[in-house]
Amino acid sequence: MTDRPSVLVVDDKENMCHLVARILGDAYQVKTVEDGARALALIRTREFDVVVTDIRMPGADGFEVLRAIKQHAPDTEVILMTAYATVPRAVEAIKEGAYDYLSKPFDPDEVSLVVARALERKQLKAQAASLRRELNGVYGFQNLIGKSAPMRALYGLLERAAGLAITVLITGETGTGKELVARAIHHHGPRKNKPFIAVNCGALPSELIESELFGHVRGAFTGAGETKMGLVEAASGGTLFLDEIGELPLAVQVKLNRMLQDKEVRRVGEATARRIDVRVITATHRDLKAEVAAGRFREDLYYRLNVFPVQLPPLRERREDIPLLAMHFVQKAAKTYRLPVDGLEPEALRVLTGYAWPGNVRQLENAIERAVAITSGTRVGTSALPPEVLGESQGAVANDxxxxxxxxxxxxxxxxxxxxxxxxxxxxxxxxxxxxxxxxxxxxxxxxxxxxxxxxxxxxxxxxxxx
CATH class of the missing domain: 1.10.10 (Arc Repressor Mutant, subunit A)
Incomplete structure (x- = not known):
C-alpha cells in the first residue's frame, strides 16, 4: 500500500503518457492507459485521487471519461488535456465537473501545479464533507462546538462544573462565547428545568441596576409606583448569569457579595430579607485582578466569585475548530433565511482558517451569516466573505x-x-x-x-x- 496520492493518466499517445508520468512520478503513484475505453473499465474497479485525460481519443473521449468518473467517483478531480483548446470547450468541461483544463504543449511545472491544486481541492472537499458528519454533537458540549485540544479540555472542566453547586467565573476575550458556556453549564446540570436569567451588567443604567437585580418595594424611590421582584429572585431555583461583572458599580458589588454570603436578598426599601436558592455564574473580558488592584472591583467579591474559574481560549488558538464552526453557522443561517446554501467552497474554507478573527466566534458567525445571505448558489465562496477577511489572507500569501x-x-x-x-x-x-x-x-x-x-x-x- 502506498502513502502517495494516485493519479490516472489517459492519452492515446504513448509518449504523452510517459511524459506526464515522468513529471508526476516522484510525488504520486501514477497509472497510465492509452485509450478511453480502458480508462472506463479501470475506474469501475479502482478509485483515483486525480485523473488527467486527453479530450480527443478514439473510442471514449475525455468528456465520456469525465462523466463516468463523476458518476462512479464524484470526489475524484479530473483535468482535461487537449491540443485543440478553445474557451467554449474549457467552459463546457468545467461545467461538467472538470477541475481544470490544460492546453498542449504545456510546461512540466504547470502540470505539477494543476495536479497539486486538484489534489488539495479534493482533500478540502473531503474535509468539508466530514464537517457535516461531525456536527452531530460528538465534538460538542451542549451547544458548544469544537474538537481541538483546548476545547476538549474545556468540556471536561464544564462537565465537572455542571454537576456542582459552585460559583463559576468565566473569563475570555469578547466574542469567545461566555454566555453560551454559562447556558451549557446550566442545561447540563440538575437545574436545567429551572430558570436561566442572563443579565448584562454593563447594559443596565447605574441608577437602576440595584433595583433590577434585587427588586424594590412601592415608594422606595421616585418612580417606584409598585413593588417589583428583582432578577435574582426571578432566577430562584435556577441560574443567574451576570455577564460583564466587571462593570458592576462598587455599591452594588457590596450588596451582591452579601447576597452570595448569606443566601438572602433584600429588596430596595424593604427591611426583611428573603431566602433564595440561586446558582450564580459570572463572566467578564476584563482582568479582575487588575481591576481589584486599581480599586474598581472589590477584593472580597473577586475571591467569592473566583471559586471555579473557566478561561475560554480565543479562536486564533484553536484554528482547527474554524471549519467545524463555519459549517455549523452556514447551516444555521441557511435555516434562518430559508436559503439552499449547504456548504463552503474549499478556497473559502482555507481563507476562513487563515484569518486571525480578533472578534472570535461572534465575528466568525456574523461573517458567515452575511456570506450566506448574499450567496446565490449552494456553496459559500470567497467573493461572499468580508473584505477584512480576504485582505488579511491575501496579504499573508503575498508576504509568504x-x-x-x-x-x-x-x-x-x-x-x-x-x-x-x-x-x-x-x-x-x-x-x-x-x-x-x-x-x-x-x-x-x-x-x-x-x-x-x-x-x-x-x-x-x-x-x-x-x-
Whole structure:
C-alpha cells in the first residue's frame, strides 16, 4: 500500500503518457492507459485521487471519461488535456465537473501545479464533507462546538462544573462565547428545568441596576409606583448569569457579595430579607485582578466569585475548530433565511482558517451569516466573505517566503509542512495510538511509522501520562 496520492493518466499517445508520468512520478503513484475505453473499465474497479485525460481519443473521449468518473467517483478531480483548446470547450468541461483544463504543449511545472491544486481541492472537499458528519454533537458540549485540544479540555472542566453547586467565573476575550458556556453549564446540570436569567451588567443604567437585580418595594424611590421582584429572585431555583461583572458599580458589588454570603436578598426599601436558592455564574473580558488592584472591583467579591474559574481560549488558538464552526453557522443561517446554501467552497474554507478573527466566534458567525445571505448558489465562496477577511489572507500569501523559492522546492516544503501538521493532529486525536491513527489515515501501521520517523515524531510524546 502506498502513502502517495494516485493519479490516472489517459492519452492515446504513448509518449504523452510517459511524459506526464515522468513529471508526476516522484510525488504520486501514477497509472497510465492509452485509450478511453480502458480508462472506463479501470475506474469501475479502482478509485483515483486525480485523473488527467486527453479530450480527443478514439473510442471514449475525455468528456465520456469525465462523466463516468463523476458518476462512479464524484470526489475524484479530473483535468482535461487537449491540443485543440478553445474557451467554449474549457467552459463546457468545467461545467461538467472538470477541475481544470490544460492546453498542449504545456510546461512540466504547470502540470505539477494543476495536479497539486486538484489534489488539495479534493482533500478540502473531503474535509468539508466530514464537517457535516461531525456536527452531530460528538465534538460538542451542549451547544458548544469544537474538537481541538483546548476545547476538549474545556468540556471536561464544564462537565465537572455542571454537576456542582459552585460559583463559576468565566473569563475570555469578547466574542469567545461566555454566555453560551454559562447556558451549557446550566442545561447540563440538575437545574436545567429551572430558570436561566442572563443579565448584562454593563447594559443596565447605574441608577437602576440595584433595583433590577434585587427588586424594590412601592415608594422606595421616585418612580417606584409598585413593588417589583428583582432578577435574582426571578432566577430562584435556577441560574443567574451576570455577564460583564466587571462593570458592576462598587455599591452594588457590596450588596451582591452579601447576597452570595448569606443566601438572602433584600429588596430596595424593604427591611426583611428573603431566602433564595440561586446558582450564580459570572463572566467578564476584563482582568479582575487588575481591576481589584486599581480599586474598581472589590477584593472580597473577586475571591467569592473566583471559586471555579473557566478561561475560554480565543479562536486564533484553536484554528482547527474554524471549519467545524463555519459549517455549523452556514447551516444555521441557511435555516434562518430559508436559503439552499449547504456548504463552503474549499478556497473559502482555507481563507476562513487563515484569518486571525480578533472578534472570535461572534465575528466568525456574523461573517458567515452575511456570506450566506448574499450567496446565490449552494456553496459559500470567497467573493461572499468580508473584505477584512480576504485582505488579511491575501496579504499573508503575498508576504509568504515561499514565493522566493523555485516552484518544486516550494511545493515540497508546503507538502512537508502539511504532512507534519496532519500527523501531529492525528496523534493528538488518538493519544499516540498508532493503530487507530493509521486506521483514520487509511494506511498500514508500518507506513505510518515510516512517516513519523521521517518527520521526527514519536507516538509516545502524545500519550497521556500514567496516573
Amino acid at each position: 517566503p515561499l514565493v522566493k523559492l523555485p516552484f518544486r522546492e516550494a511545493v515540497d516544503l508546503v507538502r512537508d509542512r502539511a504532512s507534519r501538521d496532519y500527523l501531529i493532529a492525528l496523534l493528538r486525536e488518538f493519544g499516540g495510538n498508532v493503530t487507530r491513527a493509521a486506521e483514520r489515515a487509511g494506511m498500514e501501521r508500518e507506513s505510518l511509522h515510516r512517516l513519523l520517523k521521517r518527520f521526527g515524531l514519536r507516538s509516545d510524546d502524545f500519550k497521556e501520562p500514567a496516573a
